[in-house]
Amino acid sequence: MESIIRVDGLAKHFSVRKHYKGRFAPLKNFFTREASTVKAVDDLNFEINPGELVGYLGPNGAGKSTTLKMLTGLLVPSHGEVRVSGFNPWKERKAYVRHIGAVFGQRTTLWWDLPVVESLELLKYVYHIPEARFRENLSHFIDLLELSPFLGTPVRALSLGQRMRADLCAALLHDPRLLFLDEPTIGLDVVAKERIRDFIKYLNQERKTTVILTTHDLADVQKLCQRIMIIDQGKLLFDGGLERLQERFGGKRQLIVDFAEHYPDVHVAQAQLKDYQNRRAIYEFDRRELSASELIGQVSSQFQIQDLTVREPDIEATIRNIYEKQLLKVPET
């Protein structure tokens, strides 16, 4: 398949002026032009295929937003190449932006003082959307995002979640094939997050929209993303499926067993018994050493089991683990 996004050796270096502190600081700041370089993004290489839904993760300041700004044509790369849908986003910005949708976190594209619907209607003229297509998309998105209760409300009176839903609608009325979302769920409550996730899932599955989203909420990743890219200090540290991430860096899995009767000793050979109380035992095991079915087989050959569950390691813990222990120092290929 022809990739929709291609990134080769992409880098963005910001030059930041040094600011002195102290007694003569204003004078020094005025007369010196010393600058230091921040490598916000450093040598990124990846491709994304049409229809993918990619989660772009990394701690604060990792370079996520900077990457998205280069992909959307807002920033000129310092080095390297970006091609999206056949465009060079920066050089051909005006032609290019017609084909993409983008929502950058807290920043709204809607008119602050006017009813939501007025901003949405305007987009018909901005993108020259045919009337019929526009009506169809609008009514569809109004349903899916449940916008009707506040279509007539001025944007400044909306809650954060309502505004984000309206902004998502606004980013999609022109049927973009590609959607960039920078922290779409930040600051939202659980219900609002869930609504937005469902909508993103719908776009990706039903409309085959390619989606790239950055987030701090790993529930977003778990529910949505087939592919994860992790970036830190401007470098891509991991690129692959959730499963592979868990396999490599995940903590241990747990098997929780409720026995039919009380046994004085429930130890088994390959798993570690973490806890045993009231006929409930918790075993921990490493997926690289033992499969869940093997362990269940072992336990059930020795004891009567009433009920059991396998608990996967928490992805949040996995990722925290990666950042904290710096498990991913060298970019992997």
Add this chain to the structure above:
Amino acid sequence: MRLFFELAARSFRRTLTYRIATLAGLITNIFFGLIRSSVLVALFGQQSEVSGYTVTSIITYTGLSQALIAYLMLFGWYDLMDGVHTGEISTQLLKPLSLFRYWLAHDLGRAIAHLFLRGVSIMLIYELMFDLTYPKDLGHWLALLVSLFFAWWLSMVWRFLVNLAAFWSPNAQGFGRLLFFAANFFSGFMMPLGLFPDWLQTLCYLTPFPYMINVVIEIYLNIITGSELFFLLGLQLVWILGLSLISQFILTMGIRKLAIAGG
């Protein structure tokens, strides 16, 4: 074109939503109009005419110049600057829009709303209180309308140009305040240019500023007539086109600067 109209219409409606601000602005404009007219009338003393201005026309002048404040945003406009400094501008750059035409349409809607809410209304209130001068015939009324429109257009392009400083400086607002203040002096807003010494008038007319205010007012007061009128309307247009070209060029550089330095 349709987009331009839809943008302007929204901006017009948006301006209408600020009812309290409009009323407060109106009262302030009238209050200072009265102060200015009484000062100028006192300066006239016993004279019935100074440099072509009569007491009636000087009072009309104060009304007109106050009526133009909101229409032309004479005390400054910083929306584009704010957009650059907050990064809000990126939402516009992500749309297939010309930033220049976007703001032009936006300001046109606002200006039309203000022309009535804080322009015509001031002149009506003045009419109730004073004897005023009016354009002498239909031709002058038409010329007035054209020059009013050109004055807005020129002022918008000028304000846009000043705002572009934001791409290069985080302190652009102070710079803007200075420029807007200077413009009000050279434009004939503070004093009719006709009352300035000749050399200063000549100097003023080397800038675009008299074409935003003084020309409009002198057409209204029938001071500019005949072929001079067409000549001055033409010069308004020349300034509009010239500053538009410069603005577009600097805007392109500014966007490039922003995209390199980061928003």
